[in-house]
Amino acid sequence: MRFRAKIVDLACLNHFSRIINTIAKLAKTCVLRLTVSKLYFIVSDKVANGGASMWCELCQGNFFDEFQMEGVAAEHNEIYLELVPENLSRALKTAQSAKAVKIKLTNKHCPCLRVAVELPSLSSSSRIVTHDIPVGVIPRRMWNDFREPSVPDFDVSIYLPVLKTMKSVVERMKNLSNFIVIEANLSGDMNLKIETDLVSVTTHFKDLGNPPWASEDGCQSSAQSRDLESMAEARIDIKKLQQLLAGQQVNPTKALCNIVTKRIVHFILLHEEVSLQYFIPAIA
Numbered sequence: 169m170r171f172r173a174k175i176v177d178l179a180c181l182n183h184f185s186r187i188i189n190t191i192a193k194l195a196k197t198c199v200l201r202l203t204v205s206k207l208y209f210i211v212s213d214k215v216a217n218g219g220a221s222m223w224c225e226l227c228q229g230n231f232f233d234e235f236q237m238e239g240v241a242a243e244h245n246e247i248y249l250e251l252v253p254e255n256l257s258r259a260l261k262t263a264q265s266a267k268a269v270k271i272k273l274t275n276k277h278c279p280c281l282r283v284a285v286e287l288p289s290l291s292s293s294s295r296i297v298t299h300d301i302p303v304g305v306i307p308r309r310m311w312n313d314f315r316e317p318s319v320p321d322f323d324v325s326i327y328l329p330v331l332k333t334m335k336s337v338v339e340r341m342k343n344l345s346n347f348i349v350i351e352a353n354l355s356g357d358m359n360l361k362i363e364t365d366l367v368s369v370t371t372h373f374k375d376l377g378n379p380p381w382a383s384e385d386g387c388q389s390s391a392q393s394r395d396l397e398s399m400a401e402a403r404i405d406i407k408k409l410q411q412l413l414a415g416q417q418v419n420p421t422k423a424l425c426n427i428v429t430k431r432i433v434h435f436i437l438l439h440e441e442v443s444l445q446y447f448i449p450a451i452a
Contacts, residue, residue, distance in 0.1 A: 169247055169305070171202055171273040174234040181269055184231045185260040186417040187224070187442055192253040193415025194222055194446070199306065199314050202237050202247040205229065209253070210314045220408045223316055223445040230441035240308055247273070248306035248314060251281065259283040259299035267294065279303050317447060319434060322426035323400035326352040328435075329373045331423060334360075335413035337371045342406050344369065347451060350409075350425070350433055351401035354378050354394055362406075379424055400427040402450035412446050420444075 175181045191198060191209050201208040207226045213219020228235045239245035263269050263285040270284040280300040287295045306314070328334060337360055341348060345362045352358040358373045394400075412435060420437035427433055428450075435446040 169238060169240050169273070171237040171247055171271075172234070173228070173232045173236070173271045174268060175231060175271075176233045176268045178266075180231045181260075181263060181266065184226075185257070185263065187226065188253060188257045188260055190415045190417045190444070191222070191224060192257040194220075194411060195253060197250060198222070198253050200249045200251055200303075201314060202239075202249070204237060204245060212314055212317070220405075220449070221317055221447045225443050227441050244308060246311070248311055249273075249279070249281070250304035250306055251301060255299075255301045256281070256283070259285070259301060262287075262297055262299075273303075274300070276300075279305050317445070319426065320428045320432055322434065323394060323429050324352045324354055325379050325424060325426045326354075326356065326358055327377045327379065328423040328425055329358070329376060331413055331416055331420070335410075335416075338406065338410050338413055341369060341371075342410050346406055347403050348406040348409060349401055349403045350427065351399040352376075352425070352427055353399050354396040357399075359399070400429045402427050402430055402433045403452075404433055404448045404450055408448045412448075 175184060195211040199210040199212070201210060205228060207228055209222070209224040211220070211222040213221050237247060239247050260269070260283070265288065266285045267288050268286045270286075272282045272284070274280050274282045279302070281303050283299045283301065285297045285299075287297060289295045338348065341360065341362045344367055345364050347362070349361040349363070350358070351361065356374065356376045356378055358376055359370050361370045362368065416437070420439045422438040423436070425433055425435045430450050430452070432450055433448045435448070437444045
């Protein structure tokens, strides 16, 4: 089992660093899955237990100048590592003006991801700062726990408003209640609502647009037969939503959410070479 990679391009490095920062804000620990062509950052708190889960997918070719890996076996050419994303985020913070960053899986006293940051120096020799990030190697028998979550048969899929706007609305509402109701319909309307014994607050967004896929493949049957005006709604933990919006450093080109009434809200943030999915279970 071997892995080594190198980033030389500064723009790619900063972009990769921002993605890791976003993940660090969403999860204390996560699983890094490495394949020949992709990296995945996975959090699979069982949604049934009220935990949010995350699936973030990157094409390695868009970030790394070199990328070599050998998985646990020829027919299972993958590696699954458990790590604390904050540690990786910290290591990359020292790399903002680096000439190159090398990442390598090592095993001196325990398995580690070694992040070696080559910094520019005035003399001909370069300075290298090394961070060893402890990781846990996940055995093959447990890989199934980290499969891509299936997208539930949603009632409504809708584009999100500008995330900064949504973030400031949610931050104000967070002081009033622990829960927020998200509701939307197939006419591009979305409401964020808070209802407590003392106060009821609603923010309306209009003309957001609905992604075309509800009609494309016909598989989202519940969305197809819906009345366009009728609202699908889910009540979720406002802290989890705020965390997602506050941690956003990816600046997605598209952001949307799928609502399964009273069951789950599924967020998808897309950027040219990154997709981040976040699942927040509904609270009765």
